Amino acid sequence: MSTVSYMALALFIFLLYRSYQAYQGKKKAGEILLSGSSNGGYYFLGIYPFPLIWVMSTEREWSYLIIGCLIMIAAGYISGVYLGESGLKINGRFIAKDQILHYRIIEGTVNEVEFQVRGKDDFRVKFTKKTSSSGLETVLNQFLHGDTSTAGS
Incomplete structure (x- = not known):
């Protein structure tokens, strides 16, 4: 060879x-709530x-x-991204739900979210599929805070 x-x-x-x-x-x-791809990574x-x-x-x-x-x-x-009930799988690694401090939906984009993770750099994710009929912000609030309000993160 x-x-x-x-x-x-x-x-x-x-x-x-x-x-x-x-x-x-x-x-x-x-259980997967949202899936998509990330900007950056590998x-x-x-x-x-x-x-x-x-x-x-x-x-x-x-x-x-x-x-x-x-x-x-x-x-x-x-390179796939999966947001599940217990955490986030991004670029081959798992981030537990309690490590995610904050999220922000990026203005002017479609389904693009920036996450802030304890002890790591912020990263952006573009979600392309969801398993429920709820809106993106509702699913993210349910995931992170356990509520369904859309008042923000």
């Missing part, structure tokens, strides 16, 4: 491990297409193509 093959395999194994952590984080989040995920591009340009083996596709699937799963 070539050096690039080892690099692609190492990246695949690393993303497989991070996918397992993301799966565990999603399980810890409990910048290294931008490199995952390179093994696939290299394989497609050299047409060496189908195994590389399969590994490249699996890397893309794993990267997509890791």
Whole structure:
């Protein structure tokens, strides 16, 4: 195997491990209330297409193509965001509900929320799916405060 093959395999194994952590984080989040994607996080995920591009340009083996596709699937799963009854799964890690101090719905955007977490930098999330017919602010208030008022966070 070539050096690039080892690099692609190492990246695949690393993303497989991070996918397992993301799966565990999603399980810890409990019943999913909202899901979407985050702004920022794993910048290294931008490199995952390179093994696939290299394989497609050299047409060496189908195994590389399969590994490249699996890397893309794993990267997509890791970068998903899930707000559950017990906390938030973001970029492969779990943040417990009691660690989330505050949220703010970003003006002029559709379903984009900024969270403030104890001891960490603020981060933005764009929610694209919800499991109830309630509005975004109502679901966030229920999650964080246990109430249904929309007076703000």
